[in-house]
Amino acid sequence: MVNNPKIHLISNDDTTIYNHKGVSSMWINESLLIWKDHWIDVNKSLPSVYNPYKERVIRSEALPDLLKNEQGFQVLCQKGILTKENLESALSRLEQITDVPKETIISMVNGK
Numbered sequence: 001m002v003n004n005p006k007i008h009l010i011s012n013d014d015t016t017i018y019n020h021k022g023v024s025s026m027w028i029n030e031s032l033l034i035w036k037d038h039w040i041d042v043n044k045s046l047p048s049v050y051n052p053y054k055e056r057v058i059r060s061e062a063l064p065d066l067l068k069n070e071q072g073f074q075v076l077c078q079k080g081i082l083t084k085e086n087l088e089s090a091l092s093r094l095e096q097i098t099d100v101p102k103e104t105i106i107s108m109v110n111g112k
Contacts, residue, residue: 032081035067036093059097067098070108077108084109 043050043058067073076082082090087109091102 031076032086032090035097036090040093040096067094070100070104073100073105073108082109
């Protein structure tokens with residue numbers, strides 16, 4: 001028996017990630033790089049036979065907890081992952097993967 005285990009539980013519904021208190025994801029600091037840059041680039045680099053599906057997959061499969069709602073962006077701001085310094089480069093591609101309005105993201109980064 002392990003006393004005070006630290007675990008991550010990934011649920012089956014909308015890829016919700018539950019973290020044990022005191023535990024955080026090892027890759028959350030790279031989340032913007034992964035989802036904003038690599039996710040889009042990898043999908044766009046697929047052969048042309050996938051062209052009818054690329055945009056829908058890029059938008060629909062982006063990690064829901066971080067990029068699909070305002071709470072996810074608040075977490076990125078609170079953790080210092082989405083900042084005033086990287087906001088402009090992030091916004092240029094975030095519109096491809098989220099429905100959260102650009103103005104809302106800008107307000108959160110600026111602490112409003």
